[in-house]
Amino acid sequence: AQSVTQLGSHVSVSEGALVLLRCNYSSSVPPYLFWYVQYPNQGLQLLLKYTSAATLVKGINGFEAEFKKSETSFHLTKPSAHMSDAAEYFCAFSPAGGTYKYIFGTGTRLKVLA
Amino acid sequence: DAGVTQSPTHLIKTRGQQVTLRCSPISGHKSVSWYQQVLGQGPQFIFQYYEKEERGRGNFPDRFSARQFPNYSSELNVNALLLGDSALYLCASSLGTGAGETQYFGPGTRLLVL
Numbered sequence: 001a002q003s004v005t006q007l008g009s010h011v012s013v014s015e016g017a018l019v020l021l022r023c024n025y026s027s028s029v030p031p032y033l034f035w036y037v038q039y040p041n042q043g044l045q046l047l048l049k050y051t052s053a054a055t056l057v058k059g060i061n062g063f064e065a066e067f068k069k070s071e072t073s074f075h076l077t078k079p080s081a082h083m084s085d086a087a088e089y090f091c092a093f094s095p096a097g098g099t100y101k102y103i104f105g106t107g108t109r110l111k112v113l114a
Numbered sequence: 115d116a117g118v119t120q121s122p123t124h125l126i127k128t129r130g131q132q133v134t135l136r137c138s139p140i141s142g143h144k145s146v147s148w149y150q151q152v153l154g155q156g157p158q159f160i161f162q163y164y165e166k167e168e169r170g171r172g173n174f175p176d177r178f179s180a181r182q183f184p185n186y187s188s189e190l191n192v193n194a195l196l197l198g199d200s201a202l203y204l205c206a207s208s209l210g211t212g213a214g215e216t217q218y219f220g221p222g223t224r225l226l227v228l
Contacts, residue, residue, distance in 0.1 A: 032214040043118075043204055044157070044219040051214050090156050094213045101147065101170055102217060104156030 002027045004093050006105035014113045019063075019078040021108045023091030026072065031093040033074045034102070035065055038088045047089075050074060061085070086112045116141065118207050118220035126226045127195050135190045135223045139207030145169075146188040147217060148180055151202040163188055164211045192225075200227045 007022040025031055032051055036044040048059025055067045065076045074091060091105040119138045127133050139146050145164040149157035159172040163182035182188045186207075192199055202224050206217035 034216075036219070041224075043221040044206075046216060046218070049214075049216055092156075094215075101159040101162060101172065102149075102157070103159070104149075106154075106156050 002031075002093075002095055002103060004091050004103055004105040006089075006091050006108050008108055009106065010109045010111065012111040012113060013081045015083055016080050019076070019081045019085065019110065021076040021089050021091075021110065023065075023074045023076065023105060024072050025074065025091075025093050027093065027095050029095055030069070031095050033065075033067060034092045034094070035059065035063070035074075035076050036090045036092060038090065038107075040087075044090065047076070081110075081112045083112050083114065086110055118205055118218055120203075120205050120220040120223050122223060123221065124224045124226075126228065128228050129195055129197060131195050131227075132191065132193045133195060133225060135192075135203050135205075135225075137188045137190070137205030137207075137220060139186050139188070139205075140218055143207040143209055143218075144186055145208045145211050145215070146182055146186065147206045147208070148188070148190045149204040149206065149219075150174070151204055151222070153201070157204055160190070162211060169211050195227045197227050200225060 004025045035047040048057045050067045058064045092102040121136045147162040148160040151157040161180045162170040166182045177193045180190045202222040204222045205220045208215040208217045
């Protein structure tokens, strides 16, 4: 079955530290992959998108993610956390081959400590 | 440019009632998708519409229905509300319905069923 798994429902980092949010997918065909951020009481904002053009994808707000087919992973990183990064982050994938929907992970809540 | 808009922002209903949620897509976008986000979980796909036709449906009961209008706006209807329907309902718009299409999300309608 096609699915996406986010390891760690809660992640805490100190301000200025590396942010690493993990996402693994399960799909029989190479997918399109996305990271979205959700601030409290708001909708989802697209951070970045993988479409097979490049394995390292740069997004907004200094975030980037690397697609690793051998590990079926698409982890999200940011070199230096800022207080404003505190939010919930969702990994989503859309299987290539004509399907129409996004399949979301359960989310990771990022807390940034001063 | 205006993003995806949804109305109302909040709604309180009682069990057994019916509710209609509304969504206006980004100008030029012809596809609208609906997702349900229960507290603490990732969004779950409900429907996708393109050019007024249903293109996909998630694993939701027939109490959930939707439609898209000629101006590409959309309504989601839920009949015979249950307590478990309490959630944030997200609308997303995209240019088309391809697997890699980026979906842009609105702020959501938070529904509370008492």
